[in-house]
Structures are given as structure tokens and as C-alpha cells.
Amino acid sequence: MAEAERPTLAEVGEIAVLARIFPRLPEADAALLGPGDDAAVLAAPDGRYVVTTDMLVHGPDFRWEFSTPEDLGWKAAATNLSDVAAMGARPTALVVGLAAPSSTPVDVLESFADGLRLACAELAPGCGVVGGDLSTSDVFTVAVTAFGDLEGRPPVRRSGARSGDVVAVAGELGVAARGLRLLFEHGRVEALRIDDHAVRRQLRPVPPIALGTAAAEAGASAMMDLSDGLVLDARRLAQASVVDLELDPLDDDQARGGEDHSLLATFSAGAELPDGFRSIGVVAPGTGRVRIGGREFVGLGGWDPYEQWDGRLS
């Protein structure tokens, strides 16, 4: 397509850009007042609401050589919805900040909005975008804040695991990391040919959102989203609960791979696991250590934005 047919943010201006994006954004059932005023107003029927926020920065968090704008919109929604689900809450709404170079074609933002809409429709029907902000930056940057409804249940924290509980996971382990490795080694086209599933899971994660509320209803004692790799995240849960976790043998991708956005949860020994969760170990008395197949993992063994491969880029 000729560049002349792709007007940029600078050419179109903020008001017209917003007018093109708004119709593509998903509406939120919980919105009492949606976008267009100084702030939105959302319903909180049980008198509480869940809040989480996450940034996606070009370079460390995504790259245009791998992701389409629609992929990015999907991932920005999915990763935040997952944090809401990990509290045992039902996602209700998002606000989305976006800073882009002023030379960005407006259609990039339209496709990004499409990705937000598709992810909400598939992962959390009824959840929508209730507000946002547009700014300019040389580095394409997305900031999403997501909200959820606990529907009368207590939040499921990281600190509730007790010795004797079962450790369970819903969703895949290590698949998104394999997809990322293939993208770096082979580029998007060839990586998709080698392992279409793993690459798609890296670019468009499919966290088991509905299983967050299912786990809460089944009495999960602790839960968290697996974003930085099982070892690192499991240790956070173990430390918050002041227990050790004894996990079954896992391969290195499963143990360390990040960005699956699966759910890690613990349930009392007698509880029936909700459909979609599988046991991967047990909770033992301890002080926050994680053993896999009897071997303790030390060091980060996961993902730190200031110390891993991405941090070194900036």
C-alpha cells in the first residue's frame, strides 16, 4: 500500500484519531459512563474492585518484526486480564494509554484496537475499554490498567498456601518461551512454519481467564499469574506463603519459560480441582524454596526486566 494512503497520527490529529479508534473498542458492561469525559464511571456491585497495571514497551516487551498491531492489542489485553483472573476476579474493564511516534500510520492504532476487542471478546466477554490516553514517543509504548469484580468472594492472594496443599496449574508451561526463542532464531515467517502453536501463544497468549473465578469458587488457597516463568513465580508464592513447593519433574522450558500467563494455584489436599487445573506438586513446610523433581532452583531462574536479555537493550 502506498504510504500516501496511510495517513499518520501527525497528519490526522488526536481528535480524528480517537474518532477512528473508538468504534473498534470493546464496550464494557460495567461502564456507567464510558470514554469521552474527564474520567469513566464503573459499577462495583460488591463494593470492591480489583486493579492491576502493566506496560508493554517496544524492544523489551514486543517488536514489530514479530508482532502485528493486532497481536499487540491482544497481548496488552490478555496479560492484564490474566492478573485480574489470578485474584479470582472476573475482568470488567480496561483503560489503555498509548504513546506512539507521530509518524505512525493511524491504521496501526485501528488494528491495535481490533486486537483489544478480539481478546476481550474471546477471553473475557463483557469486558471493554472505558478510557485511555494518546501521547507521542519515539518508543511505541502501551500502558493498560485492568479492573475486575470479585463477585462477593474474597481475593485469592499469593500468601494463602498451606503445607499439605496440592499445587496445580491451568494452562501451558514453557510454550510461549519456545515461541520467543524460535522468533529470535528464525524470524516470524519461518518460526510460524516450525511451530505455529508456540509462536502464536507467544504473540497472542490465551490465559485461562474463566478458570480464575472457577479456582476461587473451588476454594483455592493461593493463586497467581505465571508471567515470569514457573520457577521465579512459584518462589514468589512460596515466599509470600512461607512454605516450600515440591514440584514434579519438568523440563527446562516448563520450569523457566515466561509469558505463558497460565494460573498457578494451591488447593487443600482433599479438594476436587476445577476442570482445567492439573496437579504439579505439593506444598511442604518451609521458608520459600521451590524444588523441581527434588532439585532446588536457586537464582532468579526467571525473568527480571532490568537484568535479562531485554534490559540490556536499553
Next chain:
Amino acid sequence: MAEAERPTLAEVGEIAVLARIFPRLPEADAALLGPGDDAAVLAAPDGRYVVTTDMLVHGPDFRWEFSTPEDLGWKAAATNLSDVAAMGARPTALVVGLAAPSSTPVDVLESFADGLRLACAELAPGCGVVGGDLSTSDVFTVAVTAFGDLEGRPPVRRSGARSGDVVAVAGELGVAARGLRLLFEHGRVEALRIDDHAVRRQLRPVPPIALGTAAAEAGASAMMDLSDGLVLDARRLAQASVVDLELDPLDDDQARGGEDHSLLATFSAGAELPDGFRSIGVVAPGTGRVRIGGREFVGLGGWDPYEQWDGRLS
């Protein structure tokens, strides 16, 4: 100070950085569960909550040659608190995303947190930070989402102004823009010498947060935050309400200057204005035009991030 005494984000790592920042952040009275889990849980006693989000990007929105990290933290909080106040709500909490070069000294983030805390303490006591995200970017970028409590009142929208209402303002007009112009023309040190007040208002805006709820209680028919300049923002209110606004004579800075974060509100003709508001005109029948001293302003006359001076930088 020797650089060796200023460890960077890359040297310290995410977990230790968070440990240094957390104690400096303001606590939120509304937090049922604060930072440290996948998401925070906030109280919404009246069954609704107000949400607004805003990004501050180095270059278009702030510059280290003008702002200290503490200034930036203050401004990031103040500008978002102002949007909450403009709905007639009391600000309750913030979440803060921050993407910084990994070479950034950790003390920059500590001072930024100090600015958040000082602004909350002065502008909205009881409001605090309940969550956040750290990432890396070559461009220092802040994304704040703010929440508020309507305390049983209906939100004050932009669309409620009616012909015959009084147009009123709380806070200054054009002062922050004068501060910005002085900073560009003279640099921070000399600009502060020429007009300390205007420069400080540009770097650390002091929006009249408490007057947002006061206006709502006094029955304001419409209200908004003045962030992009009176002319541009007043036209938004006029268009949303489908009225014209007839404003008293103002100088060019007062009419066009952005970033004061004053409150523009309309009240029925008979209403007593809350202390802190002053009349600047009347609402007339119309279709969304703004006249100042009888002269209609056309064009943007305000601030568009993709078309103004800052947009051209990227």
C-alpha cells in the same frame, strides 16, 4: 556525587528497586489489598468508582532539563487527581507504570516516588499508590491511572451545561503556559528567577482538587479539568452540552495556555458559587462555540499532542 555512588536500575534489579521505592509511596485509605500481589483490591463504598488514565512521556510531556524527578512524580499525580476531581469525585488511589532506561540511577525513582507522595499528601490526603509496573525504555515514560469515589453523588459530566448557567473557574488561567515559555526561553534557573510562581506551577501544578467535590455538592451542571487550554477545553464542554459559551475578556495566555489543571464548571444562574470559583461568563443557546469578549475562537486554539510543538519532536 560520584556515579559509583548512584547504582542504576540494571545494577540493582527489579526486586531490590521495588523494595527501595515501596516505603516512599503514599498509602491509600481505600486499599483493602495494596501492592505486592497480582492486583490490588480497592473499596468502592457507593458501588461505583471513577477511573482516568494519563501518560507523561519525556520530550512531549516533560524534560529533565526542566523537571526534577520529584517534580515529575508530583505532576504525574496532580494531573490525574485533577481528572478525578473534575467528575466531582474524591481521589482515592493511583496505579503507576514507569518505563525507564536501565542506566537510570535508582535514586531518580526514589525521588519520583517522593513527588507522588508529596502531591497526594497536599492535594488529596488519604489517596495513595496501590500498584504499579516497572519496565525499561530508552524514553522515560510514566503512566498513571487514578481512581475516585463519588460518595453517592452523580458524576458531573461535560454535557450538562444549560443556557442561562453561569460559567465559572477555580484555579489560575495561563500561568503554567507562561512558566513553560520561560523555561524554553531561559532554562530552569533563569526562568525561576524571572517568575518563580509561574515556573513552579508548570512543573508542579496545584489543581484545586477539593473544589471538585465542592462544585458537585453545590449542584454544578457541568465540569471539566482545564489541561489543554481554556479555549479548546471550553469548546469541548460547549459541544458536549450543545450550547455556546460567552466568556468575559481574557488575555491570550489566559485563553489559550494549557496545563493549569484548573476546573471549569457551570452552575445554574441562581446558585451560589462555592468558595474558590469565580464567574467568567454565561452559557448561551448554541451549537458548541466559544466567544471571548464577543470574539469567536476558531481552530484548535489549544493543545493537540500530535499537532503542537511537542508532537513535531518525535
